[in-house]
Amino acid sequence: MTWEELECTCQSCKGCSLCETKTNTVFGTGNREADLMFVGEAPGEQEDLSGTPFVGRAGQLLDKYLFAVDLKREDVYIANILKCRPPKNRDPLPEEEDACIAYLREQTRLVRPKVIVCLGRIAAMRIIKPDYKISAEHGQWVLKGGIWMTAVFHPAALLRDPRRKEDMLEDMKAIAAKLKELNA
Ligand code: URA
Numbered sequence: 001m002t003w004e005e006l007e008c009t010c011q012s013c014k015g016c017s018l019c020e021t022k023t024n025t026v027f028g029t030g031n032r033e034a035d036l037m038f039v040g041e042a043p044g045e046q047e048d049l050s051g052t053p054f055v056g057r058a059g060q061l062l063d064k065y066l067f068a069v070d071l072k073r074e075d076v077y078i079a080n081i082l083k084c085r086p087p088k089n090r091d092p093l094p095e096e097e098d099a100c101i102a103y104l105r106e107q108t109r110l111v112r113p114k115v116i117v118c119l120g121r122i123a124a125m126r127i128i129k130p131d132y133k134i135s136a137e138h139g140q141w142v143l144k145g146g147i148w149m150t151a152v153f154h155p156a157a158l159l160r161d162p163r164r165k166e167d168m169l170e171d172m173k174a175i176a177a178k179l180k181e182l183n184a
Contacts, residue, residue: 016095
């Protein structure tokens with residue numbers, strides 16, 4: 001599948017009931033040839049209204065961390081596990097993840113990133129392992145299918161609990177260092 005075919009299929013998806021309540025499909029954004037890919041959970045209100053991932057308060061905080069480690073949005077690709085907003089931002093249901101995950105898999109195949117960073121527990125549980133514990137395991141690396149993977153706290157969690165911001169900065173520095181090491 002090409003990017004155009006994939007995005008077109010995703011935009012008209014009726015794979016779960018979220019298509020009935022969403023405003024826009026939030027496919028993904030950024031550099032389609034990026035070495036670094038971020039994966040979040042699902043669109044929130046601002047993302048649903050704009051059609052772009054991580055543009056609300058959590059997204060603005062993510063931008064600050066990218067800036068802090070000398071990365072730009074244009075350097076990375078950003079997508080979510082779910083492409084449509086769950087009502088009232090509730091957690092994704094297993095059947096919604098199952099219906100949507102093939103789009104992320106195909107995005108990953110097309111981008112061919114060297115590093116995938118899961119933003120938060122929900123993405124880490126889907127992508128790294130089902131029993132992922134974000135507080136204990138954030139920042140740890142695993143190599144899966146030739147791609148280095150890690151997870152960091154979700155920026156929305158950092159907004160709720162700023163005590164985790166130091167850990168987040170350290171994890172982001174390690175991610176930037178990993179990219180440099182892989183490209184050396
Ligand atoms: N939270 C997410 O997980 N993804 C977004 O796109 C926005 C907020």
